[in-house]
Amino acid sequence: MKIVHCECGLGNQMCYYAQYLALQKKYPQEKVCLETFLFDVPGIEKHMKMWNGYELEKVFGIKVNDVKDELEEEYSSVINKILASKFWEIGWAASQNIISEILYNNNLIGLDNVRNVTCRRSKLKEFYVEHRNTAWGYLLRNIAWNISGKNNMNSYTAYEVFSNEKQEFFFDLFEIIRPNSGIQSIRKELLEAFSFPKLCGEKNISVASEIQNSNSVSIHVRKSDCYKYNADCFKFGYFKRSVGYIKQNVANAHFYIFSDDSEWVLHNLKTLGLDKKDEITFVNWNSGKDSYIDMQLMSMCKHNISTNSTFGFWASFLNKNPNKITCAPKGSFDVTNWF
Numbered sequence: 001m002k003i004v005h006c007e008c009g010l011g012n013q014m015c016y017y018a019q020y021l022a023l024q025k026k027y028p029q030e031k032v033c034l035e036t037f038l039f040d041v042p043g044i045e046k047h048m049k050m051w052n053g054y055e056l057e058k059v060f061g062i063k064v065n066d067v068k069d070e071l072e073e074e075y076s077s078v079i080n081k082i083l084a085s086k087f088w089e090i091g092w093a094a095s096q097n098i099i100s101e102i103l104y105n106n107n108l109i110g111l112d113n114v115r116n117v118t119c120r121r122s123k124l125k126e127f128y129v130e131h132r133n134t135a136w137g138y139l140l141r142n143i144a145w146n147i148s149g150k151n152n153m154n155s156y157t158a159y160e161v162f163s164n165e166k167q168e169f170f171f172d173l174f175e176i177i178r179p180n181s182g183i184q185s186i187r188k189e190l191l192e193a194f195s196f197p198k199l200c201g202e203k204n205i206s207v208a209s210e211i212q213n214s215n216s217v218s219i220h221v222r223k224s225d226c227y228k229y230n231a232d233c234f235k236f237g238y239f240k241r242s243v244g245y246i247k248q249n250v251a252n253a254h255f256y257i258f259s260d261d262s263e264w265v266l267h268n269l270k271t272l273g274l275d276k277k278d279e280i281t282f283v284n285w286n287s288g289k290d291s292y293i294d295m296q297l298m299s300m301c302k303h304n305i306s307t308n309s310t311f312g313f314w315a316s317f318l319n320k321n322p323n324k325i326t327c328a329p330k331g332s333f334d335v336t337n338w339f
Contacts, residue, residue: 001031003067003103005096005171007038009051010059010292011310014194015173017056019162020064021186021193022176026162035067037099040079047088048095052289059292060194067103078102096171103169137232177313179334187317194318196296203285204293207256210281211300214254217246218298219272219305220312221259230307233329234271241339242305242327243273249325254279256301258294308332 002023006016016034023032038044039054056062068075081102087094162170176183183190199208210216219239222230233239246253255278259265262284269275286293298304298315303325306312313333316326326335 001033001070001168002027003033003035003169005099005169006034006036006054007095008049009311010055010295011312011314012173013054013056014314015177015310017062017064017193018176018183018186018190019170019173021189022182023162023170025186025189027165031065033065033067033070035099037068037078037082038095040068041083042079043083048092052291055292058289059197062193096169100169100171135236173310177310177317177333179331179338181334183317183334191318191320194314196292196299199293199296201290201293204297207281207283208297208300210254211256211297214279215250215252215303216256216301217250217253217303217305218256218258218301218315219243220298220307220309220315221257221261221265221272222307222309222312223259223261223264230309233307238307238329238339239271239305240273242337245327245337245339246303246305246325247273250303252279253303254281256280256297257282257284258298259284303327304335306333306335 004016004020004023006013020032020034023030036054038048039050044050052058056064068078071078078099082095082098085094085098087098175181199205221239223234243255255274257265257280259282262282265272266282269278269280274280283294283297286297295311295315295318298312299318299320301315301319302321302323304312304316304319305327306316308329313328313335316324316328316333316335319326325337327337327339328335330338332338
């Protein structure tokens, strides 16, 4: 059996499901399950962002093999052990370690080769995390990218990221969406799986019509909750370079802004490489259980600009325009252009 850990918001859940599909295709002789324990842990939202809960089924109607269906009466015990571990005191990523240890140490489903997950960072990793949003950190990251990143990103073949046949527990949500990870090999399956419900709401239907009838470009400005991961996008000109490239290559571009802080964007258009002469529309009315509609609308745009956000990545991936320009920070996701 191979198990894919799943947590957090819709964009992350879609990454985990993509891993789930890739593993099914890679290892058709083995049972592959999604592990969704954290969504059932009482009070978990006090300690980590779970957004609108488990959404793969609610939004897309996706049915999966779930580990909890294998456990039966042991399931409640597992949930209690996860809660008792207080993993959030170590760091939210510690949940993966705790869950793998519970499954393995209690021999609940016969795992033999659970991959050990460590939440301790190396000195180099700690230095990078501490300085990633400084000028020095940005410079070092670009040097590393220019030396090794470009070559390494072209070295993957389809499903090579899952080449360890003995590995049974998978948790790295970014692995499947890195540049040239092989995700394009399951694009057809993913497009079928991630089929949005019929668009509803007068505002959404109206803006969708505008998007489809213009040279629409979505800009996903995720700021508040992910600023520590996205600060370099705002500080060092990522948006300006991306928007500049779009303006050079797309005539009469109409920019649709999707942001968790529209007020900030409105007063900082220059940071994005925009000004009041540009055609700009803010889409800021979908929230809560309707948040997925922002991804749906962004995917309908002809071109996409995203930050370091899985939510934004999936919008660009699901964009079916054969001539699309999709932009992301250097080396982050499988897109057409990095800046």
